[in-house]
Amino acid sequence: MTRSKPRWRSLAGAAALALGACTPRPPIPTIPVVVVPDTADTRPAEPATPAPRPPAVPDTAAFPEALLAPPVRVGLVVDTQRVEVGSAGAFTIATQDGRTVASVPGGGTATFTASGGTLSFTTRQASGSGGPGGAGLPAPLVVRSADPHGTLLVRGAPYRGEMLVQRATTGGGLTLVNRLDMENYLLGVVPKEIGRFDLDIYEAIKAQAVAARTYAVTYQGRRTAQGFDVYATVEDQVYGGVAGENEVVNRAVRETAGEILAYGGRPISAYYHSTCAGHTAAIEEVWNNAPVPYLVAVRDVDPRTGEAYDRSSRLYQWTERWTHEQLVGILNRTLADSLRGRRITQIRDMRVLQRTPSGRVHAMRIETDAGSFTVGKDRVRWILPPVRGGILNSSKFDVQLVRSGGAVSEIVATGGGWGHGIGMCQIGAMGRARAGQNYRTILGAYYPGAELQDLY
Incomplete structure (x- = not known):
């Protein structure tokens, strides 16, 4: 380049x-779950807990x-009932038009609350004694360190720049925003x-x-x-x-x-992710987005050695296991809307129907006694979360069913990578x-x- x-x-x-x-570090769109139940009801349905949809x-x-x-402007604390800001040095509280309403000495704190359409605050000095306060003030209030190079403390952590205390757009509470320049x-x-x-x-x-x-x-x-x-x-x-x-x-x-x-x-x-397991994904392989010229699948292998550049990742290869009972409980939760009141008690089969060019799951069929479900693209990571919680590491995996007496006793997913796989592999x-x-x-x-x- x-x-x-x-x-x-x-x-x-x-x-x-x-x-x-x-997107979030990009959120994932809701990929429809196609349901083919054992009854005559063949209407498609959305999953119970849809993942966030990334904008185009x-x-x-x-x-x-x-x-x-x-x-x-960084949303540090979003929609809370009260928020506290402090500083090792002195700081001021001002209205948006620049009128200073309080000066707080070093080591002090200010606690903000919302009431009706206005903001109120109380202050406390380092000694523990109270200080100046204010009520009925218009939002936002601006908190600045008296030192241009100073920092402000939020939940014990220091931040550069200034803080904006705003009314939350929902819930009637407060949102604390850290405003600073791009490089900082x-x-x-x-x-x-x-x-x-x-x-x-x-x-x-x-x-x-x-x-x-x-x-x-x-x-x-x-x-x-x-x-x-x-x-x-x-x-x-x-x-x-x-x-x-x-x-x-x-x-x-x-x-x-x-x-x-x-x-x-x-x-x-500029999407990026942790580990691609030797091959990144095109954006249309993962989400319901149109192709993008610079977000294409890239073979990420060193031509000199034939080894993937991300081979050192602890999640270059991984395995997840569920007992039959564990995965039944998970599917009853993640496919609840698709089940429409039915309950899964038996998993009969699971298999990948189609893969993307970079080797990720494009479509997977889950056969149960409550119906057959086809889940697509990166959505499978939310449908099949690990027992420990979170989401499945990636959609680049395969499944094997362990059977005992013909019935499924364990489900094993073996895969590679961590994240959606689009853009830069960190x-x-x-x-x-x-x-x-x-x-x-x-x-x-x-x-x-x-x-x-x-x-x-």
Whole structure:
């Protein structure tokens, strides 16, 4: 991947970036469950606990010109009844129009609540004594450290930037939003997403920084109705604030500052995942999305050794087991809407009907005494969760039935990979870095056709 010359220049005082609204670290769409019960009822039905639906790849406008690093609004605490903000140093509380309503000395805290359409707060000093408060104030309130380089504490964790105390859009409570610039946001995201900080994977860390920045830019504004841009969780990108920062990662973020991936003059949807087991997936293999030129299936194997770049992952290969009784209980929950009041007591057969080009499950048939169910694409991960909870590691697996006296006694899934499989394989990127590839080459492998460009 060759980096194009900068196309945009930053100007002082530029406004915030507002592009079209992606997914959790992408959420999964609801794939219909096709039900063929033993009775004459052949109507298709939706599963009982549908997974979140990812939005389509946004048709964003061409990049706005002349922007500084845009601010990002992170939903730290969403829809709560009360929230506390503190700081090691002094901080202020102000209305949106800049009127200061309280100054709190270092070590103090402020506790916010909502009443009717307004906000109230009480403060406490480090000594434990009370301080100034306020009631009947319009939302949002803005909490800022008195030190421009200071941090604010939320649930004991320090964060850069400022806090916006807003009314929640549902439930009548509060939402606390951390507003800070893009690069400082990434300092708290990349360590949580890449997870490793060794210098031998430094180029992979830089690739992760570019992918995370591109993700944030592309989907900025997607949650405006909730008063912020992104969640601080896997709903978008995991964000840990200052506590999660790492010196090696900070360097990688700064060395790639302003760089994003673009296709056709627009920022791409930079999906990524942990482990692809030697082959990434095209987006249409996994979700009900149209094909995307840069989100295609990529064979992720080192041509020199014939081994997958992500072979070091602990989930390169995996096995999950359920007893018959365990999986019966799970299916009665995950297929409850499809069962329409019936109960499964016996699993008769399970088999993969069709696979995608990258080897993932396209369709699987589950035969029970309450009917036959065909589940599709990545949806199988929610239909067949492990006994320990969560979702199945990936949709790249096969099943074997262990029988005793002709009846199913155990179900075994053997598979590979962790995550949806689209875009950059994080462990694969580490393998590529160890093999000597730089971050431009790594990004070019996982997002073919995309260009590395300077946004600011």
